[in-house]
Amino acid sequence: MSYAKEVLNHLIKRNPGEPEFHQAASEVLESLAPVVDNDPIYQRNAILERMVEPDRVILFRVPWMDDEGHIRVNKGYRVQFNDAIGPYKGGLRFHPTVNLGILKFLGFEQVFKNSLTGLPIGGGKGGSDFDPKGKSDKEVMSFCQSFMTELYRYIGKDMDVPAGDIGVGGREIGYLFGQYKRITRLYEGVLTGKGLPYGGSLARTEATGYGLAYLMEEMLKTVKGESLAGKRVVVSGSGNVAIYANEKATQLGAKVVAMCDSNGWIYDEDGVDLKTIKRIKEVERKRIKEYVNEHPKAEYHEDGSIWDVPCDIALPCATQNELNASHARTLIKNGVIAVGEGANMPTTTEATQIFQNAGVLFAPGKAANAGGVATSALEMSQNSMRLNWTFEEVDQKLKQIMVNIFHNTADTAKQYGHEGDYVMGANIAGFMKVANAMLAQGMV
Ligand code: NDP
Ligand code: 2IT
Numbered sequence: 001m002s003y004a005k006e007v008l009n010h011l012i013k014r015n016p017g018e019p020e021f022h023q024a025a026s027e028v029l030e031s032l033a034p035v036v037d038n039d040p041i042y043q044r045n046a047i048l049e050r051m052v053e054p055d056r057v058i059l060f061r062v063p064w065m066d067d068e069g070h071i072r073v074n075k076g077y078r079v080q081f082n083d084a085i086g087p088y089k090g091g092l093r094f095h096p097t098v099n100l101g102i103l104k105f106l107g108f109e110q111v112f113k114n115s116l117t118g119l120p121i122g123g124g125k126g127g128s129d130f131d132p133k134g135k136s137d138k139e140v141m142s143f144c145q146s147f148m149t150e151l152y153r154y155i156g157k158d159m160d161v162p163a164g165d166i167g168v169g170g171r172e173i174g175y176l177f178g179q180y181k182r183i184t185r186l187y188e189g190v191l192t193g194k195g196l197p198y199g200g201s202l203a204r205t206e207a208t209g210y211g212l213a214y215l216m217e218e219m220l221k222t223v224k225g226e227s228l229a230g231k232r233v234v235v236s237g238s239g240n241v242a243i244y245a246n247e248k249a250t251q252l253g254a255k256v257v258a259m260c261d262s263n264g265w266i267y268d269e270d271g272v273d274l275k276t277i278k279r280i281k282e283v284e285r286k287r288i289k290e291y292v293n294e295h296p297k298a299e300y301h302e303d304g305s306i307w308d309v310p311c312d313i314a315l316p317c318a319t320q321n322e323l324n325a326s327h328a329r330t331l332i333k334n335g336v337i338a339v340g341e342g343a344n345m346p347t348t349t350e351a352t353q354i355f356q357n358a359g360v361l362f363a364p365g366k367a368a369n370a371g372g373v374a375t376s377a378l379e380m381s382q383n384s385m386r387l388n389w390t391f392e393e394v395d396q397k398l399k400q401i402m403v404n405i406f407h408n409t410a411d412t413a414k415q416y417g418h419e420g421d422y423v424m425g426a427n428i429a430g431f432m433k434v435a436n437a438m439l440a441q442g443m444v
């Protein structure tokens with residue numbers, strides 16, 4: 001049996017009840033087979049066995065008080081996956097579905113994604129099953145302070161630098177930073193995605209979505225001699241990644257005709273009006289169905305799927321496994337030419353294969369959504385230098401990083417005889433740097 005397959009079988013047996021982690025690891029290990037099965041150095045040094053086991057997992061109780069004065073308890077986690085090439089780096093997710101398996105999948109993906117950025121950041125992820133939806137600011141603050149009261153011991157600017165993810169945006173990062181500083185008395189870049197007055201980087205808010213659009217533009221240009229201009233785009237989600245993917249795609253001349261939240265989806269043939277979406281989602285924290293109150297020509301649906309909407313480009317930017325095989329077939333029937341994963345693993349394994357077999361350009365999350373964490377690393381650099389770059393400087397660096405990621409991914413796929421398979425290209429390119437660092441650093 002191949003080395004990669006052996007490690008995968010063992011992993012599935014030893015980590016029961018973690019389907020998302022199995023899925024992420026299967027995809028990576030299968031695409032690494034041509035590398036690790038052809039050079040015994042990886043097996044001799046147990047590189048894969050070490051890569052699929054997090055360096056450590058921190059699990060803790062988070063007690064907090066709700067507005068009625070009741071004490072509530074959630075689970076808090078930090079999965080420090082791999083620090084071979086830099087301090088652990090990756091977001092915190094606050095969502096009721098969060099569990100260890102999901103955070104291990106996210107942490108594992110993060111290791112390869114962060115490597116692909118070309119910047120010195122290791123991989124980690126954390127979060128809680130706390131649901132910020134419907135909570136008051138005071139309750140969110142109470143939760144964040146309690147969460148950080150435990151987490152602070154395990155993080156630091158050169159050790160582990162969390163950021164946002166689903167359910168964690170500027171408000172939560174602010175409360176977490178305040179509590180870290182209060183406990184440690186250190187004013188340091190221990191979190192990214194901070195507000196601009198206290199060490200945040202310009203363009204970090206926009207970075208994941210903008211980066212996704214930059215990568216799609218480069219892919220379309222390189223492979224098809226085309227661009228986003230004039231394309232019909234569907235963007236799922238209406239959070240941080242979705243909003244700024246829409247904004248940049250629109251600036252590049254595309255028309256985004258549909259967006260969604262976990263309750264339903266909107267369709268606007270005139271192009272979704274982002275000003276309205278930003279107000280509803282970022283300011284009022286309401287549901288996307290409010291959109292049609294102001295745009296009566298638009299439609300709101302809770303049945304069917306956003307992926308039924310015909311488009312040239314599909315950008316899944318909500319959550320894992322939101323786009324399945326049947327959605328993929330519908331999109332292909334409707335003429336989709338490219339798919340870019342703004343979210344982490346939004347496309348099921350089967351759907352990914354369907355796209356690839358149909359010749360649809362498929363940009364995997366590790367490459368396509370790496371602009372967020374890359375800009376987080378730029379925030380860390382600015383914090384260390386105690387300097388701030390302008391929006392244009394950060395945006396320019398982000399764009400260059402995304403162009404580099406695309407070409408590194410495409411060149412690697414080609415080098416291993418799978419031209420156009422960007423899943424394989426991203427996995428192998430991400431792996432090589434981490435594996436070489438691990439080999440150099442010995443048995444740790
Ligand atoms: P947000 O919390 O800002 O937004 C999440 C969006 O996805 C919301 O619109 C939410 O709807 C929707 N959503 C969540 N779960 C579901 C579901 N089950 N079905 C349909 N819609 C759903 O998160 P982000 O935009 O930050 O993150 C989105 C994705 O991008 C995640 O996969 C994240 O891991 C990934 N990512 C984020 C990065 C970042 O910098 N923020 C960087 C790289 C990747 P609702 O409001 O109803 O819950
Ligand atoms: O999935 C991701 O890359 C993120 N949520 C961003 C992580 C970060 O550290 O900016």
